[in-house]
């Protein structure tokens with residue numbers, strides 16, 4: 001399965017099981033990467049969502065996961081970790097010989113899949129994030145026991161339109177989840193907090209929202225396009241004896257770094273806890 005040389009007609013048929021936020025994002029990635037719509041089948045618990053994805057991406061919606069899995073060389077699993085065991089117990093035996101199983105679920109180790117799939121099935125675990133939908137994602141991939149370089153290349157081919165992709169050892173995937181998978185939510189929470197504080201300082205909510213959103217988008221673009229470190233860009237905002245240093249000192253006194261570390265520790269802890277609970 002060499003991916004660099006694959007033409008669209010050679011790309012494996014794909015079954016996407018779970019068409020929610022991340023399943024939809026992966027379908028978008030496949031289409032941008034060149035997979036023809038007719039080679040992609042989505043199975044979702046609610047038929048309305050499958051039909052909406054089928055219409056948006058010109059793919060096939062299927063109610064029966066076994067029918068979708070038949071002949072699929074790439075299987076994308078995008079259900080919640082709590083839903084994965086039941087799914088694999090019900091249809092894992094229908095995964096075609098030689099297929100790559102690509103999973104985006106947090107918490108569950110590749111051994112969880114390998115023990116529920118036909119012997120020797122290749123598994124690649126990914127930890128994507130929602131900005132993948134706009135080509136600005138940050139995703140890690142990790143090989144399971146039977147996944148080869150060719151399988152990782154296939155995963156990278158699929159993800160190439162989604163932003164940055166890094167390979168990590170599976171033992172680090174919980175750290176990636178805390179750093180990248182969950183991070184968009186921290187960011188949105190900070191934007192919300194800045195808007196609330198701006199309103200408390202007297203701004204109209206609409207004005208505070210416009211200013212905060214544009215500022216964060218602009219700051220992110222400057223970080224991406226200037227080539228400077230976050231520290232250097234922070235210093236350029238912080239005039240000696242000025243307002244920004246007063247704000248940053250007050251935030252640090254209130255425990256900014258500690259709050260972020262505590263949040264990320266909680267994300268890693270929850271992932272390990274969930275993995276242990278579900279793996280039994």
Ligand SMILES: NC(=O)C1=CN([C@@H]2O[C@H](COP(=O)(O)OP(=O)(O)OC[C@H]3O[C@@H](n4cnc5c(N)ncnc54)[C@H](O)[C@@H]3O)[C@@H](O)[C@H]2O)C=CC1
Nearest residue numbers: 018019020021022043044045078079080081083104105106
């Ligand atoms: N949302 C995010 O930012 C990220 C999510 N993930 C992972 O992606 C996975 C999916 O998460 P979301 O897309 O956010 O959840 P979601 O709830 O939006 O999507 C899950 C979908 O799976 C469907 N589903 C459940 N059981 C099914 C079954 N047996 N057969 C077919 N469809 C079934 C549900 O109807 C739902 O549409 C999770 O395992 C999560 O850990 C990973 C990284 C980031």
Ligand SMILES: O=C(O)[C@@H]1CCC=N1
Nearest residue numbers: 105106177181182183
């Ligand atoms: O919240 C979650 O469990 C998933 C994994 C990373 C982002 N969303």
